[in-house]
Amino acid sequence: MGRTRLGRLQTPHGAVDTPQFMPVGTQATVKSLTPGDLRASGTQIILGNTYHLSLRPGHQRIARLGGLHRFMGWDGPILTDSGGFQVFSLAHLRRVDDDGVTFASHLDGSPHRLTPELAMEIQEALGSDVAMSFDQLVDATLPPLAVKEAMERTHLWAERCLASHTRPDQAVFGIVQGGVDPDLRRRSVAAIAGLPFDGIAVGGLSVGESKAQMAATLDVVADALGDDPRPRYLMGVGSPADFFAGVERGIDLFDCVLPTRVARNGQLWTSQGKLNLRNARFMDDAEPVDPACSCETCRNHSRAYLAHLFRAEELLAYRLASLHNVTYTLDLMRRIRSAVSDGSYASLREVVQAQYGSTGRTDKPALSGR
RNA sequence: GGGUAGGUUGAGCAGGUGGUGAGCUCCGCUGACUGUAGAUCAGCCGUCUUUCGACUGUGGGGGUUCGAUUCCCUCCCUGCCCA
Numbered sequence: 502m503g504r505t506r507l508g509r510l511q512t513p514h515g516a517v518d519t520p521q522f523m524p525v526g527t528q529a530t531v532k533s534l535t536p537g538d539l540r541a542s543g544t545q546i547i548l549g550n551t552y553h554l555s556l557r558p559g560h561q562r563i564a565r566l567g568g569l570h571r572f573m574g575w576d577g578p579i580l581t582d583s584g585g586f587q588v589f590s591l592a593h594l595r596r597v598d599d600d601g602v603t604f605a606s607h608l609d610g611s612p613h614r615l616t617p618e619l620a621m622e623i624q625e626a627l628g629s630d631v632a633m634s635f636d637q638l639v640d641a642t643l644p645p646l647a648v649k650e651a652m653e654r655t656h657l658w659a660e661r662c663l664a665s666h667t668r669p670d671q672a673v674f675g676i677v678q679g680g681v682d683p684d685l686r687r688r689s690v691a692a693i694a695g696l697p698f699d700g701i702a703v704g705g706l707s708v709g710e711s712k713a714q715m716a717a718t719l720d721v722v723a724d725a726l727g728d729d730p731r732p733r734y735l736m737g738v739g740s741p742a743d744f745f746a747g748v749e750r751g752i753d754l755f756d757c758v759l760p761t762r763v764a765r766n767g768q769l770w771t772s773q774g775k776l777n778l779r780n781a782r783f784m785d786d787a788e789p790v791d792p793a794c795s796c797e798t799c800r801n802h803s804r805a806y807l808a809h810l811f812r813a814e815e816l817l818a819y820r821l822a823s824l825h826n827v828t829y830t831l832d833l834m835r836r837i838r839s840a841v842s843d844g845s846y847a848s849l850r851e852v853v854q855a856q857y858g859s860t861g862r863t864d865k866p867a868l869s870g871r
Numbered sequence: 872g873g874g875u876a877g878g879u880u881g882a883g884c885a886g887g888u889g890g891u892g893a894g895c896u897c898c899g900c901u902g903a904c905u906g907u908a909g910a911u912c913a914g915c916c917g918u919c920u921u922u923c924g925a926c927u928g929u930g931g932g933g934g935u936u937c938g939a940u941u942c943c944c945u946c947c948c949u950g951c952c953c954a
Contacts, residue, residue: 528907550906586907587907591908708906734906814910
């Protein structure tokens, strides 16, 4: 179990039990799910996005309408990403300089500037419980010099984010970068953890590197952080198996689009592994998606029904599938928390690994046992 | 009954005026998806073969020709117009 830990994160909109998973609601909605659905799934905290919401509908508008919580009807905690991921995912639509990033809007091509100061201003206007520092995420397989340059820029931007932040009721998390290079990662932890952030995020992972590289990098970060008490957030992870790799290395928070995205594409996560409900074999399957699940989808509907809805491209397919996958994921996190408490963690990991594959061991058996 | 336009691989089409028709879109099958430009994308989708490739296929039958999807005859089917 290594560095596994349990905790509770306090925010102005409620507490969050950790380790915890945050469904992603980029555009002020976790796609296809209502706040009521999220509550029913056990969701405690969700994500919003600086870049998307500033472009549409505009952060000032959201502020005028009472802030992001009120705007979207979710009164629980919200963490907002800074737009750093879009520096990566919209690489062909942006230009980076030391001061910030200029995007050509993915909506209409219009120029849109994002700097550390603007990213904080937008997040303060949105009123999220946790704001993320503006960082530069790069492909870990880029030449070391490029990874180093992005990391150093991230460090400078981190200081500017803290310097410009004004809301006392909003936490700010810093982001560690440095690709998969152990030395860069250590330097990045030293730089970020040395600043008065409220939490420390690990960025730049799950972007194409191997499972082994991710685990090894998390080991390096965990070692470098030592007994730092602040919440630790592994950004963009992950799959059922990946949660174990993170939890064992001291991660408290995860977010990922995977549960909702794959749900919309017909992949359902269950206690029996993953199912692709578009497969012909489910057309006559009267079983619930997951007999072990008590979500609305599994209580009331069959695999055959969902298989039909997907084929017919009925909108309900996306909601029922997303509701189930989010429920499954949050149930899994809850099971992980209780397994850590009662000592059954190893057997839980074994079961989930068998269903969803390896969690990516490092080449050397680091952090085995306790 | 007369006239006219057609009949192409599950569906809908493209093409083809005597010399290699397996091209498209659906449908279907499978896979992928990790801080959401994603209810998306990719592969396959006549038969055989892992691949290369080979073979078959333009409504049926017949004819002309070295060679027919193309030209001729005939039959069948469909739409429309006339009676």
